[in-house]
Each structure stands twice: as structure tokens, then as C-alpha cells.
Amino acid sequence: MATGRAMAWRRAGAMAPASLLVLGFLVLPMLLMLRYSFNSFVPGKFMVEAVTVENYVKLAADPYYRHVLGLTLTVSISVTILTLIVGWPVAQFLARTQTRHKGLLLLAVVLPLFVGNAVRAAGWMVAFGREGLVNRLLQATGLIDVPLQIMFTPTAVIIGIVSVNLSYVVLTLSSVIEGIDRRAEEAALSLGATPFETWRLVTLPLALPGLLAAGVLSFILSMNAYATPVLLGGPSFQMMAPVVADQVLQRANWPFGASLGFVLMLVTLGLTAGANWLVGRRYGR
Amino acid sequence: MAALVLDRLTKHYGDHAAVDTLSLTVADGEFLVLLGPSGCGKTTTLRMIAGFVEASTGQVSLGDRDITREPPHRRNIGVVFQNYALFPHLSVFENVAFGLRRRKRPEAEIKTRVARALGLVRLDAFADRMPKQMSGGQQQRVAIARALVIEPDILLLDEPLSALDAKLRLEVRQELKALQRLLGIATILVTHDQDEAMSLGDRLVVMNAGRVEQIGSPQELYRQPASRFVASFIGRGNFLEGVGAGHRFTTRHGWSLPTARPVDDVATVLIRPEAIHLAPTADADRVPARVALVTYLGPMTEVVLELAGGDRLVAEQASGGWLDRVEPGQDIGAGIPPEAVIGLGAEGATRT
Ligand SMILES: Nc1ncnc2c1ncn2[C@@H]1O[C@H](COP(=O)(O)OP(=O)(O)O)[C@@H](O)[C@H]1O
Numbered sequence A: 001m002a003t004g005r006a007m008a009w010r011r012a013g014a015m016a017p018a019s020l021l022v023l024g025f026l027v028l029p030m031l032l033m034l035r036y037s038f039n040s041f042v043p044g045k046f047m048v049e050a051v052t053v054e055n056y057v058k059l060a061a062d063p064y065y066r067h068v069l070g071l072t073l074t075v076s077i078s079v080t081i082l083t084l085i086v087g088w089p090v091a092q093f094l095a096r097t098q099t100r101h102k103g104l105l106l107l108a109v110v111l112p113l114f115v116g117n118a119v120r121a122a123g124w125m126v127a128f129g130r131e132g133l134v135n136r137l138l139q140a141t142g143l144i145d146v147p148l149q150i151m152f153t154p155t156a157v158i159i160g161i162v163s164v165n166l167s168y169v170v171l172t173l174s175s176v177i178e179g180i181d182r183r184a185e186e187a188a189l190s191l192g193a194t195p196f197e198t199w200r201l202v203t204l205p206l207a208l209p210g211l212l213a214a215g216v217l218s219f220i221l222s223m224n225a226y227a228t229p230v231l232l233g234g235p236s237f238q239m240m241a242p243v244v245a246d247q248v249l250q251r252a253n254w255p256f257g258a259s260l261g262f263v264l265m266l267v268t269l270g271l272t273a274g275a276n277w278l279v280g281r282r283y284g285r
Numbered sequence B: 001m002a003a004l005v006l007d008r009l010t011k012h013y014g015d016h017a018a019v020d021t022l023s024l025t026v027a028d029g030e031f032l033v034l035l036g037p038s039g040c041g042k043t044t045t046l047r048m049i050a051g052f053v054e055a056s057t058g059q060v061s062l063g064d065r066d067i068t069r070e071p072p073h074r075r076n077i078g079v080v081f082q083n084y085a086l087f088p089h090l091s092v093f094e095n096v097a098f099g100l101r102r103r104k105r106p107e108a109e110i111k112t113r114v115a116r117a118l119g120l121v122r123l124d125a126f127a128d129r130m131p132k133q134m135s136g137g138q139q140q141r142v143a144i145a146r147a148l149v150i151e152p153d154i155l156l157l158d159e160p161l162s163a164l165d166a167k168l169r170l171e172v173r174q175e176l177k178a179l180q181r182l183l184g185i186a187t188i189l190v191t192h193d194q195d196e197a198m199s200l201g202d203r204l205v206v207m208n209a210g211r212v213e214q215i216g217s218p219q220e221l222y223r224q225p226a227s228r229f230v231a232s233f234i235g236r237g238n239f240l241e242g243v244g245a246g247h248r249f250t251t252r253h254g255w256s257l258p259t260a261r262p263v264d265d266v267a268t269v270l271i272r273p274e275a276i277h278l279a280p281t282a283d284a285d286r287v288p289a290r291v292a293l294v295t296y297l298g299p300m301t302e303v304v305l306e307l308a309g310g311d312r313l314v315a316e317q318a319s320g321g322w323l324d325r326v327e328p329g330q331d332i333g334a335g336i337p338p339e340a341v342i343g344l345g346a347e348g349a350t351r352t
């Protein structure tokens, strides 16, 4: 007992510097923003010290912001589902391959991250244009006659964000799949399960915690995406992060920007916690 | 009819043969043990039978079915793994029911068959547990029940006991033996443990570097090992090198022994430690020997002997009487009956 408590204290002591750092760099700015969100904005005088919920009321009352939040959610959920579906086969291949060049393959997965989001989005802009690579390819293969409008559509934004998130999702999933006991899969096969049944009844359930982690990661990244929606979605395509930035940078309305930011964070947290709870309940973990 | 026939089964990894033209037959209801050192190809053999790896060449037949190219889920083979490989997200009941559900059996039948299988491994009361709430021995018994419940054509076990601690290992070993007898199911068990192999197998297959070294009953392998490899892998022994001619073997150090069988062309003989009869003094039947080391093992006493010519022998004899007072440096007599001198084939002779 006594030694246990002493050890707990010692451990707490060892963790103190890191905890202070987290507190200083993450929690304090957030508390500051929370406080800002209850301030009042007076045109010409900017932020005025107050304790009011007027920002949140405005946010809830204005259908425009509900639309922005709804669009952000739609895009993020689509991106999350897409990254998981596209990422799984790649991750499974990476986790199970016997090749000696695994290091190179992993590097290839991470490589896209070396290019910043804005630069990558600029690349997509070139590819998505009316005369861009994608339209040329589609026309060359005879799939379409008239160039498609891809730029400034939700499709462009979703493809853009998927291409960013895929690296994270593949890395997360492949480490989870690597941890799955292949003997359990072989046991299922020997008991008469087809390869697909084996995947559905053994591999997938065992990968579920990792699938959740990868999904949450992808979801959070898309909820907060900034450069990609701005560059590929164009001026009329409004997602939350650009709208927050617009309030703070263009209109200097810190209180409203802060309240938007907080709602974004709460919705993201709420959905993440909900997904966690659902998965936990379904698989009794 | 034979339950399983392997015909010149071979598996190459690159240019290395993990299993090399391996042929064997498992009779109906037989308990066959594959025995050999780590890396000799036991697991690869089992995995080719189960269908988890494809054979490079050769054939696997189950009854009258050629299953060499059959995918594992259509083979109806029960497999038990060293690490149990239970489904951690399913209850014990669902683990055992898994194979029956894949076979679309009615719910009532599943209930009774799972209950019976769990009864066989004495885990009736554990149906609702999750695997991680059970001990290693219990988990392995669930794995055995899960493999048996589908009434497989053959049961394969890959070192099923080696993850258990020593006491449990003996317990599960005996249960496994009794269960196999009761159900009369053809079984192949892989192990590198000779005691396990001897106590479980109706027949043992000794493997070395991907090939069969010898196949036989435990008694045959112990009494008439075909090679030095088999002799040293099964039991312990004294190996004497020299030249054989007719019914005589002469060691390098010049000691000449009579043998029961002719030993022409034999270069190595085996003498089991317990076949040497020790007496306080040498006589007509016993050569003089000096005690170099005495180790008391309880029921048995082990004595290391040095013969006049320089040959060394390890002898083992029931403790008690004069043997309890024997000391290093003492001169005693060692009798070696001619039938205890076993000629061994040249290294690898049986493998070609
Ligand atoms: N997937 C594989 N790739 C390459 N070599 C392998 C593979 N599996 C087994 N081997 C090799 O085949 C030989 C036999 O292995 P294994 O059947 O596991 O032996 P055992 O079960 O008797 O210890 C070993 O030399 C091992 O390194």
C-alpha cells in the first residue's frame, strides 16, 4: 500500500514536466479562447470584456452556420468512410507482405506528408482543371466527351482531404493488422470459414479498435481541414475551419470566432466519444 | 483405409527445402507424433496438411480425397495451435460453436454438440467465459474442443503443450491421450519433446532437416534406432566409434565387445546407460572400470566409467546396496550383454 502510493507519487513527479508543458501549450490557450467566446464584439472597438452568450445565440439562430457545420460534417464523414475503405487493403498488404523492401513501402506511404497541405492542394488544382490531367485522362479513355467540372465541387474537396488523411489511416491500420494473430485467422479457415467469412468474423472485429482510432484520426483531421477546402472548394464552399479563420482574421471578431471554434471542437469530441461508445458496447470492451 | 497419406511432400522456400520428399501414412484412429529438433520442418509439414501453405510438389490425401490443392476451409481438418489461437472477441461457447455455425447446423444441434465437446474437456461450466478470463491450460482445452466438435477427418496439433507449465503439461497430455483413444480420431501431433512423443504416439516419425529419419513405435525407435541422430534424439546413449566385423565390435581404443547381431561395416555402436550391469568387482562377464563420477538421481544412480583403454561410458542402475557407497576413483566391474550393443547405420544412411 505505502510503497504503491510512494510509487504513484514518484510517477506523478516524473510526469510533472510533461504535464506542465501540455497545460501551458494546450489547455491555457483553449481556456483563453473559451473566455473570449463569452466576450462581446462591438464594431469599431473590437472585443469588449463581457460575460454573454450572444455569440452562441447568434450561431444557433443563423441558418448559415448550421449549413457550414452540416457541410463540414458531411464532408468529414464521407472522407472518414472513404479513407477507411481505401486504406484497409493497402494497410493489410503492408502488414502482411513478406518483402524485404517493407521499409521503402512504408516510406512511400509517409512520403505525401512531406508536401504541405497547401502545396498538395495546388497540385490537385492543376490536375482537376477543365484542361487538367484528370479530364484529359477521362477523355482519352473515352469515358466522357465533355470535360467535367471537378474544381470547386465537394468531390474535389473530398478527394483532396482523403489524399492527406490516407497516410495517417494506412499507418494506423497497418500497425493494428500486424498485431492480429494470424493463427486465429487460420483457425477460422480450418473450421470451415471462407476467406471472406474469416475476414468478417475474425479479422474485422479484432481490428475494430484500430479501425476506430484510424477513423477518429481521419474525422478530426477533416473537421479541421483548412487549406484543402479553401483551395479546392473555392469561395462558395464553406467549411468550419476557414469560417473560423475568416471571423478572426478578416473581421477581427475574436469572440464569435472563438465560439465557432468551440462548437467545432465540441461536435468533433461528441461524435468521437459517441463512436467510441458504440464500438465499445457492440464488442463489450 | 488410411486416414491420411503424404506422398513425397516437398516445400521449398527459395532454394532451401523446408520439407523434402516426405512420405508417411496415418492409419484410422492412429496417434502419430512428428518429432525433431527446431527448424526441421515439422510445422511446415502440418501447415501443408492443413492447407495454410501450398506444397511445392507431392500429394496430400485425406481418405480417398486428394486435397493437395483444396483450400483449408474445405478440408475438414481440426487444427490446434501452440498459442491456442482462440477468437478473443468470442465467448468460449461461440469459439466452439464457430465451426458448426459455418456448417449451418440448427441452433438446437449446435447447443448439444458444443455442450458435449466442452464436457469432453471438462469445461462445461465455462461456456459463458471469455478466453482471456481462463488459464492457459483451460484455453488450450477450449481450442481442442473447438477443433474436435466439427468431427474432423484428422486432428493436427502443433506443439500444443509447450506453452503450458510443466505440471499442467503432464495433465493435459494425459487428457489428450485419453480423449484421442475415446474418440478414435486420427491425430498428428508435432513436438520437439521426446518424453511427450514417447508417451503419446502410437508411432513416431523422427525428422531431421526436412526429411524422415525413421518411423516406428516408441519401442522400435528406442531399441533399434536407425541412426545416431535418432538414437541421440530418443533417450540417452553411449556412442562408441570403431570397426565392426561379424559379431564383434572393436572401439578406436582397442576394446573389443561381442554383439548379438552382426556388425559388419558398422562404424558406431550405441549402448543405452541402463543396459550396462554394474557390480562391485570385475569378473568373466564384467570388464574392469574405474568410477569417474557418481550422480545420485533418487531411484537411479548414474555412474560415469573410464575403461582401461580410454573408452568412457555412462551407466545407470537402480540405486541401493553397494552402489550407494560407490566413490570416484573406485574400481568396479561393468557388464555389457551382447544384445545391448546396437550397430548404427552411417549418418544419414536411412535418409537416402
Ligand atoms: N515462410 C517461410 N519463409 C521462409 N522460410 C521458412 C518459412 N517458414 C519456415 N521456413 C523455414 O523452414 C524450415 C522449417 O521450419 P518449421 O517447419 O517451422 O520447423 P519446425 O516446426 O520443425 O521448427 C526452417 O528452416 C524455417 O526457417
Ligand SMILES: [Mg+2]
Residues within 6 Å of the ligand: B039, B042, B043, B044
Ligand atoms: Mg514449429
